[in-house]
Amino acid sequence: MLIVAGLPIVSTNTPLPDLSDDVCARLREAFRRTGYDADGVVDALGGAAHTALGRGEPEPARRASLDAGDLGVFIRLFLLGLAEPEKAVSSAFAPLTADDAVAAGILRAVGDEFRAALDIRPHGDDDGSWWVVSDLDADMLGHVVPEDHVLGVGHASLSLIRATSRRPVGTLLDLGTGNGVQALHATRHAQRVTATDVSARALALAAGTFRLNELEVELLRGEWFAPVARRRFDQVVCNPPFVVGPPRVDYTYRDSGLAGDDASALVVRQLPSFLNDGGTGQLLASWLHRNGEDWGDRVSRWLPPETDAWFVQRDVADPGLYVGTWLRDEGIDPRSPEGRAKAAAWLDWFTENDVQGIGFGFVTLRRANGQTPTVVCEDLRQAYDDPLGPEAANWLDRVEWLRTHGDNVLDVAFRVPDTVLLERVDSPGDEGWETTVRRLHRTDGPGWQHEVDELTTRLLAGCRGALPLSDLLDLLSAAQGLDSAELTAAALPIVRELVRHGMLVPGSPQ
Structure with missing residues (x-):
């Protein structure tokens, strides 16, 4: 069962897909029949071609998919962005017809062929595989993505997944769920999961993700913590729109409309009040490095009283590199007139606010009512392989042990x-x-x-x-x-x- 509540789901820019229970059930049957899951794709492509695809080199994967039958059709449609003839699509999607897939917003007809209209791809962990529904990226679309674009599973999402504690909890809130991938992982260790987003399109695609995977998640629409006012959770996970810069919204998945690092500050300030006693929160965040100001002092001032906090800085970006990276993220060439104008305005804001760099990392919080909090800010810029989630949970254990003794x-x-x-x-x-x-x-x-x-x-x-x-x-x-x-x-x-x-x-x- 999927529960959707809050404001009416109305998208201002692009039509919402119709990922109903019936459509998702038939699509899930097709995926299972063809083996379109994380292991199936790797097996079909082989290690070398799969690795090449991850590097942005699709041709080896295309060649390998030609021998994969119906599974190869899904690989070429959703992972490679290629067109497929009606006969191949009908065979792969059965019992979902090609016309129903178009009507649902999953495919679009191009002459006598079909192309993907959504990005639907397998995503797995050690215990199994899911399907994640998101929008096609700029490369697949061939143009800049719209404002309400719903991002796929990117590096930031994966890093938060690895940095989140997976100890069993009763209730968990995924704040700003996007495509729903954090909530997917949360269902492994939380008895009840609530997911929120301000974007109507994000909620529609997240709903498709949860229906497709037969998962019960409560979905609520609204800004920041407003949809869960007066509620508390055992754990909160958040991948907020943490891009630092002028107060504008080019893309809802990354821009908050707040200036500088105010979005990260808002989440850190408010999150502990939505935790049960002893509850934990984990989020990605960005912070300004300003001339003459220690970054640790800056982020520590965001904290409410009686909150244990561990700020782990994973990187510090030069403003010029930062701006160029995010311009390319939205499909804008920094050398183009549009790119130069946006970069100039962005860099002017950094100069006016004396920004020397932009820090990025993970924040672990714990509600520690009635106790003297421990706040630690430290650099962790070296490469490491182990996920940070278990370490964060153990860090909190060790902090509590030291406080007790x-x-x-x-x-x-x-x-x-x-x-x-x-x-x-x-x-x-x-x-x-x-x-x-x-x-x-x-x-x-x-x-x-x-x-x-x-x-x-x-x-x-x-x-x-x-x-x-x-x-x-x-x-x-x-x-x-x-x-x-x-x-x-x-x-x-x-x-x-x-x-x-x-x-x-x-x-x-x-």
Whole structure:
């Protein structure tokens, strides 16, 4: 069952598709019969052609699809943007007729052939495969996309999917659902999912996504958190329109109409009030880097009281590169007169507002009523393979553990996990090789690294889960002739930081 509520679904720019229960049921039957799913497409194309398609090189995939029968028809229509004759379309789409597919807005007739009118493609995870409905991109359309364009599953969507905790929850809100892909993944771990969007077209396509996959999702229309006023959730996920620049709306999927980074600030400010106690929120966000202002101070000011927050900066873009990237995203050549005019206005705004760069990353929030919050802003620009979602959940666990234990960490026996290594950089000196850099490196998760001094390495060498931290500090101070109280005061902040990053694991209290 699909529930749609809120404002009337009326699109101002392009006709809405009619993805009814009946149409989706027949289309789903055709997809299942032909094997049009994530694994089926890879099997049909082969690894090399599938990889080439991901690089934007479609010809190997076209050639491979010619031997794939009805499945090849779907690959050429939806993944390659090619035209197919009526006979091939009728065979592949049965029991949905070609005329019904056109009437529903899935296909469009071009002479005696048919082309895709929507992007419908498989999207999978470790547990299976779905189909995601979105609009055709500019390359497929052959022109700039309209204002109410519904984006497919892009890099930003995939990065948020990987950065979201998948621990079981009762209720989850997908704020700004777009094509519905975040809600799809949410159904794996949430008992009830609510999805909202301001765009009527986005809601119509998301509804098609959910119907096609036989999923029950509550859909609501409205701006920001208005559709769920006075409600609370165990988890909120949000991929907001976070593009930074002048206050305008060229495309609803990326532009909020708010100036600068105000869209990201709005979500961070308001999200915690829609969480149950202990509930979590995860979102993509952008923030300005302004001359003389620390970015961490800027984003920390967005937070409401009693909110744990972890801001992870994944990249910082130069304004010129940023503008060019987003112009190409909408299909505009930065060298064209239109592109030059838009770029000039955009860059003028950055100059007027003293913007030196644009930061981008992930934000994890937790409602921590009645407790002193922990707020950490840090760079994580290195490449890593493990998804950030489990790390974010574990980070919150470790923050809560530190808050609970306070100064009692001195009574805990810690150990260094096997995944943490000590790297040394030695340089030649007058008396042979001298260690100039000591670096702790966690080899799993996001691959945290910490440069440490010799005293810290000696302390960590004793952290084998046998002696409490206080005993190790007493032994180290005696061996080095240092004041125990001063050594303890210097060590505690380092220990807490290593615990937050999972590089020290608490054992049993002594």
